[in-house]
Amino acid sequence: MLIGELAERAGTSTRALRYYETHGLVRADRSANGYRVYDEAELHVVREIRALLAVGFGLDDIRPFVACLRAGNTSGHVCPDSVAVLRRKLAEVDAGIERLHTVRRELRDQLAHAITQREETCLRLRGTAR
Amino acid sequence: MLIGELAERAGTSTRALRYYETHGLVRADRSANGYRVYDEAELHVVREIRALLAVGFGLDDIRPFVACLRAGNTSGHVCPDSVAVLRRKLAEVDAGIERLHTVRRELRDQLAHAITQREETCLRLRGTAR
DNA sequence: CTAGACCTTGTCACCGGCGTCAAGGCAACC
DNA sequence: GGTTGCCTTGACGCCGGTGACAAGGTCTAG
Numbered sequence: 034m035l036i037g038e039l040a041e042r043a044g045t046s047t048r049a050l051r052y053y054e055t056h057g058l059v060r061a062d063r064s065a066n067g068y069r070v071y072d073e074a075e076l077h078v079v080r081e082i083r084a085l086l087a088v089g090f091g092l093d094d095i096r097p098f099v100a101c102l103r104a105g106n107t108s109g110h111v112c113p114d115s116v117a118v119l120r121r122k123l124a125e126v127d128a129g130i131e132r133l134h135t136v137r138r139e140l141r142d143q144l145a146h147a148i149t150q151r152e153e154t155c156l157r158l159r160g161t162a163r
Numbered sequence: 164m165l166i167g168e169l170a171e172r173a174g175t176s177t178r179a180l181r182y183y184e185t186h187g188l189v190r191a192d193r194s195a196n197g198y199r200v201y202d203e204a205e206l207h208v209v210r211e212i213r214a215l216l217a218v219g220f221g222l223d224d225i226r227p228f229v230a231c232l233r234a235g236n237t238s239g240h241v242c243p244d245s246v247a248v249l250r251r252k253l254a255e256v257d258a259g260i261e262r263l264h265t266v267r268r269e270l271r272d273q274l275a276h277a278i279t280q281r282e283e284t285c286l287r288l289r290g291t292a293r
Numbered sequence: 294c295t296a297g298a299c300c301t302t303g304t305c306a307c308c309g310g311c312g313t314c315a316a317g318g319c320a321a322c323c
Numbered sequence: 324g325g326t327t328g329c330c331t332t333g334a335c336g337c338c339g340g341t342g343a344c345a346a347g348g349t350c351t352a353g
Contacts (some may be wrong), residue, residue, distance in 0.1 A: 037299065047300090066349060068300055088266050091339075096181060110277040114236045119277065120326060123270045126263050136218050144249045147240040167329065177330090178311060198330055214306055221309075 034060075034071045045081040050079065056092050058082055058099050078102055081109045089126075094118050164201045173209040180209065186222050188212055188229050197216075208232055211239045219256075224248050 040047045053059040054069075059081060061069035061158045078099055097118055098109035109115055170177045183189040184199075189208060191199035208229055217227045227248055228239035239245055 035178070035300075043270060046341075049342085051302090052340070068299080068349085086340085088269060103272045108280065110273050111280045116274065118279050119274045120268055123267065126267045126270060130263045130267065131232065133256050133263065137180050137253065137260065139218060140249055140253045144246065144253065147238070147246050147249065150238065150241045165330075176311080178313085181332090182309095182311060196330080198319085216310085 034073075036069045036071070039071045039076060039079065043083060043100065045083060053079070053092070054084060058092060058095060074102075088122075090122065094122065102129055129155075147157075164203075164206075166199045166201070169201045169206060169209065172206055173213060175209065175213060183209070183212060183222070188222060188225060195248065204232075218252075220248075224252065 034042075036050055040050055043050075050059060050069075054061060059071075059075060059082070061071055061075070064070050072123045081098055081102060082092075082095055085098060086092075097112065097114035101112035101115050102109040104112065106112065110119065164172075166177045166180055170180055172259035173180075180189055184191060189201075189205060191201055191205070194200050211228055211232060211238070212222075212225055212230075215228060216222075227242065231242035231245050232239040234242065236242065240249065
């Protein structure tokens with residue numbers, strides 16, 4: 034399987050695949066003419082990468098999952114390192130949620146305050162208009 | 164007030180102030196020697212900018228708030244444009260929270276799954292060991 | 294022989310809010 | 324006049340995951 038086919042089957046671009054390779058996530062053999070040649074296993078690797086990226090992982094976070102897949106596991110999630118990353122990410126997401134809730138409260142308060150202010154101004158203007 | 168003093172009093176850097184200026188958020192007069200000279204009002208403007216940046220606003224989002232302050236309002240939040248941005252941001256934050264909750268669920272499930280798998284593997288290994 | 298559909302490496306561009314360095318001008322004090 | 328400490332503009336770097344383009348090699352079909 035050449036890079037174009039892998040890209041299409043994995044739903045990504047050849048550019049991305051080469052990028053993953055330079056960052057040590059995807060491996061390729063080379064044919065005599067220098068083309069990258071992939072086996073079926075790499076398809077699963079790339080799909081794992083894409084799935085994790087979509088969830089918001091960075092390439093560095095993904096590395097353990099790929100290693101786990103390469104170690105022969107059906108899922109990239111079952112190795113200790115992967116689990117550690119999952120835990121960390123879960124904590125990060127929790128922190129993010131909390132932060133957004135704080136921001137949300139603040140925004141709501143400011144919005145409420147602004148509207149109250151506007152109504153008062155409006156009333157005052159009507160008052161002076163008479 | 165020169166740029167260094169403003170930066171210090173507003174809790175930011177001169178670099179940031181110049182950046183805000185190039186993006187039309189902060190205004191400065193120039194003294195004879197070309198130095199930026201700020202009046203007290205700009206301090207409030209910069210503080211407003213910083214507060215909104217801290218909440219996660221982009222510079223473009225902040226522009227209406229600055230305009231509102233310049234229009235003579237005590238708060239930058241009371242003008243219609245500002246309120247519109249506040250509403251939009253609130254919606255964005257809500258969307259962000261929801262997205263993170265989705266991710267969180269997914270992470271939790273994968274984590275649970277991974278741990279279950281590991282326990283099974285562990286049991287199986289113990290079984291074969293005997 | 295040629296067209297076109299692949300592949301290769303290398304490089305620039307993007308987004309946003311700055312940090313940081315360069316090279317120089319101005320003010321004030323010793 | 325020399326040092327120190329402010330100020331000026333300009334330009335590059337960063338982070339991450341690509342998109343896009345250039346200039347070339349390779350394979351296949353007509």
